[in-house]
Amino acid sequence: MTxxxxxxxxxLVVFAAVVEAGSLTAAADRLGIAKTMVSTHMQRLEAEVGASLLVRTTRRVSVTEAGHAFYAASRQILSTAEDAISALAQGSGDLRGTLRVATPIDYGTNVIAPMLAGLRRTHPELKVELVSADRMVDLVAESVDVAIRLGRLADSSYRAVKIGGFVKWLVASPEFISTWGKPTKPEALAKLPFVAMSALVKPLVVSIESRRGARRTVRFSAGFFADTSPTCRAATLAGGGVAFLTDFSIGDDVAEGRLVRLLPEWSGAPAGIHAVFPSARQPVPKVRVFIDALKAHLAGGVDVV
Known part of the structure; x- marks a missing residue:
C-alpha cells in the first residue's frame, strides 16, 4: 500500500486549479494566493509523487500524460471530500464545498445563473462554478456535479431528473418583417434569410409541427451562421433573418415586441429539460438542493431552499 x-x-487543490485555469497566474487568482506559492506547491507536489505533472512555459502550463491521469484521480478525491463535508453540513442546513454546474449557454444565461445567485444567498458557504458551453460536457472528466441537458437524452450511465420543458419558435424582428414581409405558410419560410446555429448537425433544417398535429420540414438555402444561441438571438434582434429559438431565451423579446413570432400556430416539438448527474452514487445534498431550487425557480417560486 502506498x-x-x-x-x-x-x-491537490492547487494542482486541480492550475489544470482547470490553464496557468499559474490564473490559478493563483482563483485560489486567492500568490503565484509564487502556487509554483512552490507544484514543485513540491511533483517531488512528493515522483513524477512530472506540468510543463511550464512563459504564459501557460501544459499537462503531461502522467499529469492528466493524476488530475482525474485528484478530482475524484476532492469531489469525494466535498461530498462528505456537504453531507455532514446537511444536518445544520448549511451547504459547503463547491457546486459545479454545466449548462448550455442560453439556458445558463437566462435561467441557471439567476437561480444560482439566489441559492448562494441562501447558502453563502457554498461556492458555485458555472460551466456554460454548447457542447456535451463529460461530467466525470470535467468534475461536474450536475449538468443541464436540453432535448432528447442520449443513453448513458448517468441519472436524470426532468425539471421542465421547452419549445422552439420561429421569430424575426419587426424591421426584418417590414422589409421581407410576414410569411403565411411554412413553404414561404425557405425563401427568407435565416440565422442558424452552426453547432447543430443540420443548422439550416427546421422541423415544425402545428397545433393540429401537421408536420413540416423547412430547408433554408442561405443563412447567417453563429456558434452560440445568444449570438443567434442578437443577430435576429438586429434584423439578420428568421431564427428558430427556444421560448425561454426569447419569450420576453416576443412579449415586449422586440421579436415577432412567425406562423404562431407552428412550433418545434415539445422537448424536455433534464438535470443529469453521475449515477455511481445517490445525489449529494448540494445536487439535491440545486434540483429542488431549480424546480421552484421554474415554477415561479421566490424562495430558494
Missing amino acids: DLSGVNLNR
Whole structure:
C-alpha cells in the first residue's frame, strides 16, 4: 500500500486549479494566493509523487500524460471530500464545498445563473462554478456535479431528473418583417434569410409541427451562421433573418415586441429539460438542493431552499 505520509494532499487543490485555469497566474487568482506559492506547491507536489505533472512555459502550463491521469484521480478525491463535508453540513442546513454546474449557454444565461445567485444567498458557504458551453460536457472528466441537458437524452450511465420543458419558435424582428414581409405558410419560410446555429448537425433544417398535429420540414438555402444561441438571438434582434429559438431565451423579446413570432400556430416539438448527474452514487445534498431550487425557480417560486 502506498504511503501517503510524504504527500501533502492539500496540494491537490492547487494542482486541480492550475489544470482547470490553464496557468499559474490564473490559478493563483482563483485560489486567492500568490503565484509564487502556487509554483512552490507544484514543485513540491511533483517531488512528493515522483513524477512530472506540468510543463511550464512563459504564459501557460501544459499537462503531461502522467499529469492528466493524476488530475482525474485528484478530482475524484476532492469531489469525494466535498461530498462528505456537504453531507455532514446537511444536518445544520448549511451547504459547503463547491457546486459545479454545466449548462448550455442560453439556458445558463437566462435561467441557471439567476437561480444560482439566489441559492448562494441562501447558502453563502457554498461556492458555485458555472460551466456554460454548447457542447456535451463529460461530467466525470470535467468534475461536474450536475449538468443541464436540453432535448432528447442520449443513453448513458448517468441519472436524470426532468425539471421542465421547452419549445422552439420561429421569430424575426419587426424591421426584418417590414422589409421581407410576414410569411403565411411554412413553404414561404425557405425563401427568407435565416440565422442558424452552426453547432447543430443540420443548422439550416427546421422541423415544425402545428397545433393540429401537421408536420413540416423547412430547408433554408442561405443563412447567417453563429456558434452560440445568444449570438443567434442578437443577430435576429438586429434584423439578420428568421431564427428558430427556444421560448425561454426569447419569450420576453416576443412579449415586449422586440421579436415577432412567425406562423404562431407552428412550433418545434415539445422537448424536455433534464438535470443529469453521475449515477455511481445517490445525489449529494448540494445536487439535491440545486434540483429542488431549480424546480421552484421554474415554477415561479421566490424562495430558494
